[in-house]
Amino acid sequence: MAGRDLNIGMIGYGFMGRCHSNAFRTAPNFFDLPRRPVLKAACGRDAGRTQAFADRWGYESVETDWRRLVEREDIDLVDICVPNDLHAEIAVAAAEAGKAVVTEKPLARTTAEGERMVAAVEKAGVANLVCYNYRRMPAVTLVKQVVESGRLGRIFHYRAKFLQDWTISPDVPQGGAGTWRLDVQAAGSGVTGDLLAHCLDTALWINGGIASLTAMTETFVKERTHAETGRKQAVGIDDAAAVLARFENGSLGTFESTRYARGHKALYTLEINGEHGSLAWDLHDMNRLAWFDHRVEGALRGWSSILVTDGEHPYLGKWWVPGLIIGFEHSFVHTMADFITAMETDRPAGPTFREALETTRVCDAIIASGKSGAWETL
Numbered sequence: 262m263a264g265r266d267l268n269i270g271m272i273g274y275g276f277m278g279r280c281h282s283n284a285f286r287t288a289p290n291f292f293d294l295p296r297r298p299v300l301k302a303a304c305g306r307d308a309g310r311t312q313a314f315a316d317r318w319g320y321e322s323v324e325t326d327w328r329r330l331v332e333r334e335d336i337d338l339v340d341i342c343v344p345n346d347l348h349a350e351i352a353v354a355a356a357e358a359g360k361a362v363v364t365e366k367p368l369a370r371t372t373a374e375g376e377r378m379v380a381a382v383e384k385a386g387v388a389n390l391v392c393y394n395y396r397r398m399p400a401v402t403l404v405k406q407v408v409e410s411g412r413l414g415r416i417f418h419y420r421a422k423f424l425q426d427w428t429i430s431p432d433v434p435q436g437g438a439g440t441w442r443l444d445v446q447a448a449g450s451g452v453t454g455d456l457l458a459h460c461l462d463t464a465l466w467i468n469g470g471i472a473s474l475t476a477m478t479e480t481f482v483k484e485r486t487h488a489e490t491g492r493k494q495a496v497g498i499d500d501a502a503a504v505l506a507r508f509e510n511g512s513l514g515t516f517e518s519t520r521y522a523r524g525h526k527a528l529y530t531l532e533i534n535g536e537h538g539s540l541a542w543d544l545h546d547m548n549r550l551a552w553f554d555h556r557v558e559g560a561l562r563g564w565s566s567i568l569v570t571d572g573e574h575p576y577l578g579k580w581w582v583p584g585l586i587i588g589f590e591h592s593f594v595h596t597m598a599d600f601i602t603a604m605e606t607d608r609p610a611g612p613t614f615r616e617a618l619e620t621t622r623v624c625d626a627i628i629a630s631g632k633s634g635a636w637e638t639l
């Protein structure tokens with residue numbers, strides 16, 4: 262039974278604004294939350310479009326300036342679903358106004374920006390979270406639980422990749438609505454902060470810290486028209502990144518991300534190889550986890566495919582019945598349910614801004630190594 266209200270102020274009504282709005286609406290129907298999320302205000306720059314979004318999702322009011330939203334007395338939680346260049350300024354202002362803050366990933370464009378955000382939320386003592394939602398896909402949470410249980414034994418390898426193919430044409434502009442990810446000013450980096458950051462957050466969570474790394478990055482299309490200026494400008498983002506890393510636990514990591522893998526739209530895969538077994542997961546078959554247990558003797562030893570839909574699997578007891586699958590959007594529902602639940606305890610839901618700063622640090626090291634070719638120590 263939900264307790265007192267938690268008034269949400271949502272900034273941005275794009276892809277993530279929709280995912281998060283859906284999560285706040287759905288979470289209390291399936292999870293027992295100590296506070297009831299109320300869609301209080303939606304914020305966007307265009308009044309008409311913001312009102313249309315508010316009407317569709319059930320927001321009570323709209324704002325066209327995020328500063329107004331952050332100042333409002335009736336907002337408890339500010340949710341930042343806007344391009345990366347706005348995360349720091351909004352998060353710092355929200356923390357100073359005493360609001361709980363959720364921001365989409367990556368935390369920030371750079372470590373320096375992220376450090377300011379961590380300092381602000383910690384000084385204000387407000388609840389904070391970066392929405393690295395893949396942690397809360399049930400099969401990925403199960404990977405974390407299996408590794409933590411020690412069943413894999415010593416970990417030797419962690420490998421992950423995130424592949425897309427939507428920027429191959431040189432006609433795709435940089436900057437502006439929809440293509441801000443190609444503008445280094447707005448995004449901070451290319452595939453590293455956008456896609457690889459997901460793989461890195463999961464990796465750091467499951468396999469611990471990265472001690473050192475070296476990276477190869479490439480910008481395949483060197484100039485693109487800027488959607489806002491109409492001029493051809495140099496492209497400052499990384500189109501692809503390949504990373505070799507040493508984890509603090511002695512295991513080796515390999516990571517790859519690109520928007521130039523023809524045929525792949527959003528392929529996130531990860532695999533962990535340990536002394537006694539291996540685990541592998543694929544976003545396109547997100548309800549399954551592949552498992553190899555070397556300790557099974559004889560002819561039946563082999564890879565098995567676990568359908569992660571039973572009540573004993575993470576989060577699944579709150580959904581349907583065994584055998585029925587869930588989707589991408591559920592990871593956001595789990596994220597918001599965990600965050601709201603943790604707000605009432607002294608154990609924050611992760612990753613907090615401080616935890617997510619590690620991912621940004623690794624991203625910065627990848628970009629630096631991609632330029633210098635050198636190994637970076639973290």
Ligand SMILES: NC(=O)c1ccc[n+]([C@@H]2O[C@H](COP(=O)([O-])OP(=O)(O)OC[C@H]3O[C@@H](n4cnc5c(N)ncnc54)[C@H](O)[C@@H]3O)[C@@H](O)[C@H]2O)c1
Nearest residue numbers: 273274275276277278305306342343344345365366367439
């Ligand atoms: N967790 C995930 O899987 C995931 C997926 C996609 C994007 N993201 C992250 O979410 C964030 C938003 O990405 P998106 O895909 O939703 O982008 P989007 O382009 O779909 O939406 C961005 C929104 O921000 C609004 N906006 C821009 N400037 C604004 C301002 N000054 N004031 C108010 N609103 C403003 C735009 O109008 C738009 O509604 C980014 O940080 C991105 O990295 C995370």
